[in-house]
Amino acid sequence: MKLEICLFELISEALGLDPNHLSDMGCADGLALLGHYYPSCPQPELTISTQDHTDNDFITILQDHIGGLKLFYQDQWTNIPPTPGALVVNAKDYLQTPPSHSETNFIVADYKQQVCEFQHKVVANQVGPRVFVAAFFTTGPIETLKVYELIIELLSEDNPVR
């Protein structure tokens, strides 16, 4: 099974949906790849980070064996520790990675409680270069008139549309 299909199955199940729900919606239909090269930096403390941002996609899959990725969580910037051989799954709106679970690099937040804007950035590092390919699951580059609607199964009186 392809990794992205497996991930969207796990996310669907964690949200209490049918395992195929997110794939059937088309979340895995578009893939954009971006090569990243962060050179080693002799004085990281004098260097600004990348712009903080959220990814405009369903999920992003990253690898990080060096460190530098920071996530804005509970009003503070938190390091995402590098884990050789692991994949970091970064998600906009559907997921969240609480620091207490970050060693797993993949944790599903309660969509019903919180739909989060997932701000993150990358800071400079003395170690490097940090080189990898980021995989963005997005239908942005595909010409389509498809409209992604709310997942009504996740809405209730306690969790209305915000």
Ligand SMILES: O=C(O)CCC(=O)C(=O)O
């Ligand atoms: O380099 C990283 O760890 C993250 C890169 C990133 O945030 C992005 O490509 O959107």
Ligand SMILES: [Fe+2]
């Ligand atoms: Fe990003």
